[in-house]
Amino acid sequence: MEKVDYAGLGRRIRYFRKRRGLTQEELANLVELTQKHISNIECAHSIPTLQTFVKISNCLQVPPDLLLGDSLAFSYPGRAEEVASLIRSCSRRQLAEVEQYIFYILQK
Template sequence: MEFPKTEVGKRIRYLRKSQGLTSEELAKLAGISQSMISQIERGQVSPSLETLWKLSHSLQVPVFSFFEMEESNIVKISRAKETKVVKRVRPNVSYELLSPSSGKQMSFFKMVVEPGEDLNAPLMYHVGEECGIMLKGSLRIEVEGEIHIINEGDSVYFDSSLPHRFMNLGEENAVSIWAMTHSF
């Protein structure tokens, strides 16, 4: 399967223009070149995960929104066989989108964190709030320097603008369900 660079580029262009930004302004916000923005938007290059993360932070949208097409349906059903798995920033974390997030105020997803401690994992932060519940395993959650452990059945809530990261110190995949709000 090939990376959908044309669709991702169109989506980034749409989000940039809907916020009234020029490609030069977005490039400056994201810390990448204007020519890179142009190449991405025209589907000429496949952006790295780091570049997608910078763009999502600069546009204040979740990375998931780059992989969705606009839909006019008021009710959206996400079928189990049709969910989209997106890997983001860290190679041992996968996100399965359970709801549309494009242009929405909230995202709903399943997060699977493979075992292993990675103290070099980047801290994440973005506009909004998030909460999650552990279905299987446990997670070490660092939020603004404070460490919290959540186990199966536990839930957590925090302000997403605070620097945070997740680690699975167990020996099996940690599986959780998350809801995240956005500001558009």
């Protein structure tokens, strides 16, 4: 059984929360939690429920698999071509953001 990297999950939640310009308090209000609970998730002191994880993913507008990072041990067939197709359809601004996300992921 694969283990979830909760510290990595927390770091990615913090990173994307800040990229969206949200404070812990603002994200907490959006997902109906306390600021302390968001802090605990980001520091890996608390494990989010699946419902909380989905709410956070939706509020941050980040796909769940991106938040999970290396915790997923499989990839979808044809995923690279699907991603390449999405990248080709990006505006310049979106492409710059995609590039930043890729650099972030590669820094781990």
